[in-house]
Amino acid sequence: MVARYVVSPRGGRRAHRDIASALRAAAARGRAALIEIAPGRYEEALTVRGEVRLVAAEGPGSVLVGRTRGAALDAFGTVQVHGLVLVGREADVVGCHTGTLTLEHTEIRAHxxxxxxxxxxxxxxxxxxxxxxxxxxxSGGAGLVERCRFTDAADNAVAVIDGARVSVRGSRIEGSRIHGVRVSDAQAEVLGCELTGTGNAALMADARAHLTVADCAITAVHAEGIMFTEQSRGSVDTTRVTDAQHGIAAANGADPLVRGCVLTDCRDTGINVQSGARGRFEDCEVLNARNVSVFSTKGGAPEVHGCRVAGGNVGIAVTEGARGHFTRVRIQDLANSALRVWNESGAVFEGVRVDRCTLGLDTKGDGGTTADLSDVVLRDFETAVTALGESRVTLKGVTAERGAVGFFAGEEARVLVQDSTVTAVSIGGAVAAGKGRLSARNLTVNGSEGTGLAGSESGYLDVANSEFTDCASAGVAFADQSSGRLVDCSVNGTGGAAVLHNSRVEFVSLRTTLPVVRRTIRTVDQPPTVVNQIGPVFHRDVHGAQFAWNNDHVTQNQQTEGDDSSR
Structure with missing residues (x-):
């Protein structure tokens, strides 16, 4: 049977004037105790032992317990607190030392x-x-937090460390100076919570922690919405992050599973994977990321499946020795590249759809920089694929529609094309310039306002079993010192030349009814020159121009043509 004690600062029949005296009486009897506390301020530090329930008799907020300095309550045993306000400074305001502690409708003020x-x-x-x-x-124990509010923590609002296991549900965390919830070498789940205004990551998992997040809303954080690092694991489901520096990030060997999340208006990146981290991201949306929507860098290796990217600057960027595998991603309305692979990185893109982006894919770096595209559709671009440096690009089953240039290999890059189509471009379907090399099998170019296939400078084209139809200027054109080989190709249409060449190209089974024209070159005055760091961009017709990609210095040489026509 539970013994009942009454506490009132005014005294009264069988009433204790302070809480400590009621606790002493309960301890002397050694039975479960209910202590009902009348409204008031109690300048006490409570030590509670045994099975005790402390209740504010007239409801939450009517009883304030604590001193100017030190702790308010230390619990040893099975302790329940209902409706109290506990205040302390420069100590643990409430401490559970042994057993269990339950606090309901309670306020803790820690100064x-x-x-x-x-x-x-x-x-x-x-x-x-x-x-x-x-x-x-x-620290090392178990915890349950339900429907609580944490405000203006000078540190982390909730810290789960050293093997602890905690569930935080339906709560709001605001204004934490560091993290909203930090999980370190421990396990936690955060479900249905709101987090806003944190100084660092709203949710942080480090030191091999396991963090589970679902149905949360994270807004206005100064760093990451959710951060996994130091080999942490876990999952994030149906969570929305708005106005963070980085939406969801993984670093230093972390490997989260992220599903059905929306990351919007991130000030730098939406998804950020780096420093040997991995991670799988499924059916997520990244909207209006200011810098990069999906970023893999410095050894990161994410898998991204079924996601949508819209608005912002760059869609997917893989840089600085990183990797990535991207399948069934939809990308649209970007100011810069939809896909970017730079600096000794490698990426695979499968089933990707790109609409209304300035560049479809751009690659740059040494020979270890690779991009493999299959079953990819690129629409409404300036250049669909641009390969620079010594990078290597493989295109299989790629469709490029409506733009300036389809596939471009510049500097010393290599582009391998198979079973692909370019339609409705204004300058060229496939181009090799600098010392770039483009090899194509079963390439189709339809409706180019310029050329279907073009080589310039020292570019090399190796093309077989391909078709160029209705190209206004020429089906195939070789200029400068460019060279190549055409095997079993056809050029169709009603106007223009089949081939404009410089005698440095080998023809094997070329099928056409249009003229094949050999061009002789002599130097005259300088022409206009277009310099572009990425690829050709024109807003009106340009005739007799030279093009330089990624050059800081350009030497201009005007050239004129003398036609030597033959079939």
């Missing part, structure tokens, strides 16, 4: 330090309560 400390081996439940200013620390 520096730890608000609530659950020590190893304990179990603490915090329900329908408010924690102001201090940190809630679970």
């Amino acid at each position: 520096g330090g730890v608000a609530l400390h659950a020590r190893p081996g304990t179990s603490v439940t915090l329900r329908d309560s408010v924690v102001a200013h201090g940190r809630t620390l679970f």
Whole structure:
């Protein structure tokens, strides 16, 4: 049977004037105790032992317990607190040392330090309560937080460390100076929560932690919405991050599973994977990322499946020795590249759809820089594929529609094309310039306002079993010192030349009814020159121009043509 004790600062029949005296009386009897506390301010530091329930008799907020300095309550045993306001400074305001502690409809005000400390081996439940200013620390024990509010923590609002296991549900965390929830070498789940205004990552998992997140809303954070690092694992489901520096990030060997999330208006990146981290991202949306929507760098290796990217600057960027595998991604309305692979990185893109982006794919770097595209559709671009440096690009089953240039190999890059189509371009379907090399099998170019296939400078074209139809200027054109080989190709249409060449190309089974024209070159005055760091961009007709890609210095030489026509 539970023994009942009454506490009232005014005294009264069988009433204790302070809480400590009621606790002493309960301890002397050694029975479960209910202590009902009348409204008032109690300048006490409580030590509670055994099975005790402390209740504010006239409801939450009517009883304030604590001193100017030190702790308000230390629990040893099975302790329940209902409706109290616990205040402390420069100490653990509430500490659970052994056993279990349950706080309901309680407010903890920590003016520096730890608000609530659950020590190893304990179990603490915090329900329908408010924690102001201090940190809630679970160290090595178990915890449940339900429908609580954490405001203006000077540190982390909730810290789960050293093997603790904690569930945070339906709660709001705002204004934390560091993290909203930090999980370090421990396990936590955060479900249906709101987090806003944190100084660092709203949710942080480090030191091999396991973090599960679902149905949360994260807004206005100064760093990451959610961060996994130091070999942490876990999952994030149906969560929305808005106005973060980075939406969801993984680093230093972390490997999260992220599904059905929306990352919007991120100030730098939406998804950020680096430093040997991996991660799988499924059915997510990244909207209006200011810099890069999906970023893999410095050894990162994410898998991205079924995601959507819209608005912003760059869609997917893989740089600095990173990797990535991207399948069934839809990308649209970007100011820059939809796909980017730079600097010794490698990426695979399958089933990707790109609409209304300035560049479809751009690659740049040494020979270790590779991009493999299959079953990819690129529409409404300036250049569909641009390969520079010594990078290597493989295109299989790629469709490019409506733009200036389809496939471009410049500098010393290599582009391999198979079973692909370019339609409705204004300058060229496939181009090799500089010392670039483009090899194509079963390439089809339809409706180019310029050329279907073109080589310039020292570019090399090796093309077989391909078709060029209705190209206004020429089906195939070789200029400068460019060279190549055409095997079993056809050029069809009603106007223009089949081939304009410089005698440095080998023809094997060329099929056409249009003229094949050999061009002789002599130097005259300088022509206009277009310099572009990425690829050709024109806003009106340009005739007799030279083009330089990625050059800081350009030497101009005017050339004129003398035709030597033959069939």
